[in-house]
Amino acid sequence: MPELPIAATGTLLRFAEGGMLQLIDFHLARRLGQLSGETDPDVVLAFALAVRELRLGSVCVDLSTAAERLQPEADLDDGDTAPADAALPWPEPGPWLRRVADSPAVGRSAEVEAPFRLDGNLLYLDRYWRQERGLADLLRERSRSTIDPVEVVFGEGERLDEHQRDAVRAALSHLTTVITGGPGTGKTTIVARLLAALSDAEPRVALCAPTGKAAARLLQGVGGATGRVWGGTLHKLLGLRPRSSATEFGPGNPLPYDVVVVDETSMVSLELMATLLGALSPRTRLILLGDPHQLRSVEAGAVLADIENADDLLTEPGGRLARLHTNYRSNAEINFLADAILEGDADAARAAIEGAVSIELIGFAGEADPTGLPTVRHDTLSTATSVRGCALAGDGEGANRALDGHRVLCGHREGPFGVAHWARAIRSWLGTELDDYGYDTRHYPGQPLLIQRNSDLFSNGDTAVVVRRPDGELEAVVERPDGALSVAPALLDDATDLHAMTIHKSQGSQFERVSVVLPPPGSPLLTRELLYTAVTRAKAGLRLYGSWEAFVEAVETPVRRASGLAGG
Numbered sequence: 001m002p003e004l005p006i007a008a009t010g011t012l013l014r015f016a017e018g019g020m021l022q023l024i025d026f027h028l029a030r031r032l033g034q035l036s037g038e039t040d041p042d043v044v045l046a047f048a049l050a051v052r053e054l055r056l057g058s059v060c061v062d063l064s065t066a067a068e069r070l071q072p073e074a075d076l077d078d079g080d081t082a083p084a085d086a087a088l089p090w091p092e093p094g095p096w097l098r099r100v101a102d103s104p105a106v107g108r109s110a111e112v113e114a115p116f117r118l119d120g121n122l123l124y125l126d127r128y129w130r131q132e133r134g135l136a137d138l139l140r141e142r143s144r145s146t147i148d149p150v151e152v153v154f155g156e157g158e159r160l161d162e163h164q165r166d167a168v169r170a171a172l173s174h175l176t177t178v179i180t181g182g183p184g185t186g187k188t189t190i191v192a193r194l195l196a197a198l199s200d201a202e203p204r205v206a207l208c209a210p211t212g213k214a215a216a217r218l219l220q221g222v223g224g225a226t227g228r229v230w231g232g233t234l235h236k237l238l239g240l241r242p243r244s245s246a247t248e249f250g251p252g253n254p255l256p257y258d259v260v261v262v263d264e265t266s267m268v269s270l271e272l273m274a275t276l277l278g279a280l281s282p283r284t285r286l287i288l289l290g291d292p293h294q295l296r297s298v299e300a301g302a303v304l305a306d307i308e309n310a311d312d313l314l315t316e317p318g319g320r321l322a323r324l325h326t327n328y329r330s331n332a333e334i335n336f337l338a339d340a341i342l343e344g345d346a347d348a349a350r351a352a353i354e355g356a357v358s359i360e361l362i363g364f365a366g367e368a369d370p371t372g373l374p375t376v377r378h379d380t381l382s383t384a385t386s387v388r389g390c391a392l393a394g395d396g397e398g399a400n401r402a403l404d405g406h407r408v409l410c411g412h413r414e415g416p417f418g419v420a421h422w423a424r425a426i427r428s429w430l431g432t433e434l435d436d437y438g439y440d441t442r443h444y445p446g447q448p449l450l451i452q453r454n455s456d457l458f459s460n461g462d463t464a465v466v467v468r469r470p471d472g473e474l475e476a477v478v479e480r481p482d483g484a485l486s487v488a489p490a491l492l493d494d495a496t497d498l499h500a501m502t503i504h505k506s507q508g509s510q511f512e513r514v515s516v517v518l519p520p521p522g523s524p525l526l527t528r529e530l531l532y533t534a535v536t537r538a539k540a541g542l543r544l545y546g547s548w549e550a551f552v553e554a555v556e557t558p559v560r561r562a563s564g565l566a567g568g
C-alpha cells in the first residue's frame with residue numbers, strides 16, 4: 001500500500017491510493033498551485049502528474065493520453081508488482097486541458113514566469129520547458145550554420161566499413177554530428193580517425209563522457225591526452241561543482257575548444273545537454289556518440305533518442321546523423337540476441353538463447369542464496385582469485401583489468417534480486433574461500449570498489465581495487481581518464497564493494513562475461529532497454545538469472561519517456 005498524503009481528498013486521494021502519485025508529487029504540486037492561487041483538484045492533479053513524470057525521467061506529461069499511458073508505480077526495490085489499475089476518475093482530456101491552460105500557475109508566453117507551462121497537450125514544469133526549448137533552438141541554429149569541410153582520404157589498408165567512413169566524413173563536414181551505434185561498432189575508432197584527419201589544423205579537442213570510466217576508455221582509445229587533447233567527464237568539462245548547478249563555462253564564457261566529443265550521450269540528461277550546448281561557441285564542432293537503445297539518463301530526458309527521432313533538430317547544412325551497424329567486439333551470439341531484443345521479438349530472443357553456447361538462462365526466483373548456485377560460485381571465485389593475485393603482487397592496473405573479466409549486474413538495488421543482497425552474499429562466500437578476504441570491515445587486497453560520488457579526484461562510477469604495495473601497506477588504485485591513480489584506501493571509505501552493480505551503473509563498460517539478475521515478473525524495471533543494456537555489456541559470455549516469463553516481459557516492454565523534442 002503506498003504512503004498516502006493526509007491532506008489529499010477526493011480525486012487526488014484516489015490517484016494516490018491507486019499508486020499513481022507519491023507524497024512528493026502531491027505536496028509539490030499543491031504548494032506550487034497554492035502560490036499562484038490554483039485550487040481546482042483536477043488542475044492540481046495535472047501538476048502532480050507532471051511532477052511524477054519528471055521524477056520518473058520524462059520531461060513533461062501528455063495530458064491527452066495520460067489516462068491510457070501512465071501506469072501505477074510499485075516500490076522498485078522490494079520486488080513488488082504495481083497495484084492493480086483500479087478505475088481512476090481521469091478527467092475528460094479536452095475540458096481538462098482547457099482548465100489547465102487557464103490556470104494562474106501555467107505560463108502563457110515565454111516572458112511570463114509561472115511554475116508550469118502547457119505546450120500543446122504537454123504539461124511541463126517551466127524550468128524544463130525552457131531547457132528543452134533552449135536546446136532545440138541551439139541545435140536548429142547550429143544546423144543552419146556551415147563549416148569548412150575537411151577532406152579525408154582513406155588508405156588501401158584501412159579497415160573502416162562503409163558506415164564508419166560515412167560517419168567520419170559527416171563529422172568532418174558538419175558543425176553538429178550525432179553518431180549512433182551499439183557497443184563495439186567503432187565509435188572510438190572513428191574518433192581516432194577523425195582526429196587524425198583534423199590534425200593538420202591542430203585543433204583544441206575535448207573528449208568527454210558522463211562518467212569518468214567512459215571518458216577514460218575514450219581517451220585510451222584515441223591514444224591518450226596530448227598537449228591539445230583534454231579528456232574527462234562532462235561535469236569537469238563544464239566546470240560544474242559537486243552539489244551545485246553553477247558552471248564555469250556558459251553563454252558568456254564559451255568552452256575553449258574547437259572540437260568537443262561526447263561519448264555515452266544516451267546517459268546525458270536534458271539539463272546537462274542544454275548546459276553543454278549553451279557553453280559551446282558557434283564555431284565549435286560537436287560530435288555526440290552513443291547508443292539510443294540503452295537505458296536513459298538517471299535524470300529527466302532522453303536527449304540522444306529524441307535528437308535521432310526528431311525531423312528538424314539535426315539537418316543539413318550544419319547537422320548530420322550517422323548510424324553504425326556492426327558490433328566488432330561482442331561475439332555473434334550476443335549480437336544476435338541483442339538485435340532480437342531491440343526488435344521486441346521475444347520468440348527470436350528466446351531461440352537466440354536456446355541455440356547459443358555462450359549464453360544461458362538459469363532459473364532463479366529469488367528464494368535461494370545466490371551463492372548456492374554453482375555457476376555464481378564458479379564465476380565470482382575465478383574473477384576474485386585473478387584480481388587478488390594481481391593485488392597481492394602490487395599490480396593495480398592488472399587488478400583493474402582482471403576485474404573486467406566478470407561482473408554481476410542487477411536491475412534492482414534491494415531485495416532478493418538486488419545488488420545489496422547479491423554483493424553481500426558473494427562477498428561473505430568469497431570470505432570463506434579465500435584467506436583474509438573481506439571477513440570484516442577493513443580493506444583487503446583484491447577488494448573491488450565502486451565510487452559513488454563526484455569529487456575533484458574521482459567521478460561517480462569510477463572503479464578501484466585495493467592492492468598491497470611492496471612495503472606491505474595497502475593502497476587503492478583507481479582507473480581515471482588520465483591514468484591510474486593510487487590513494488590511501490581510507491579516502492574511499494564511502495565507496496561500496498563491487499561484487500555486484502546495477503545495470504544502470506554498468507553503462508559505458510563491457511566485461512568478458514556478465515551475469516545478469518533479472519527483476520521478477522511484474523517489476524516496473526523489467527524493460528527492453530534494461531535487458532538490452534545488460535546483455536550488451538557482455539563480450540564473450542552471458543548468464544541470465546531469472547525466468548523466461550521475466551525475460552519475455554522485458555523484451556516486450558519498451559520504455560517511453562515523454563518530451564517535446566522529438567515531436568518537433
Ligand SMILES: Nc1ncnc2c1ncn2[C@@H]1O[C@H](COP(=O)(O)OP(=O)(O)OP(=O)(O)O)[C@@H](O)[C@H]1O
Nearest residue numbers: 159160161182183184185186187188189190328329
Ligand atoms: N571496421 C572494423 N573492422 C574490424 N574491427 C573493427 C572495425 N571497427 C572497429 N573494430 C574493432 O572493434 C572493436 C570495437 O571498436 P571501438 O572500440 O571503436 O567501438 P566502440 O563503438 O567505441 O565501442 P564502445 O562504445 O562499446 O567502447 C575494437 O577492437 C576495434 O579495433
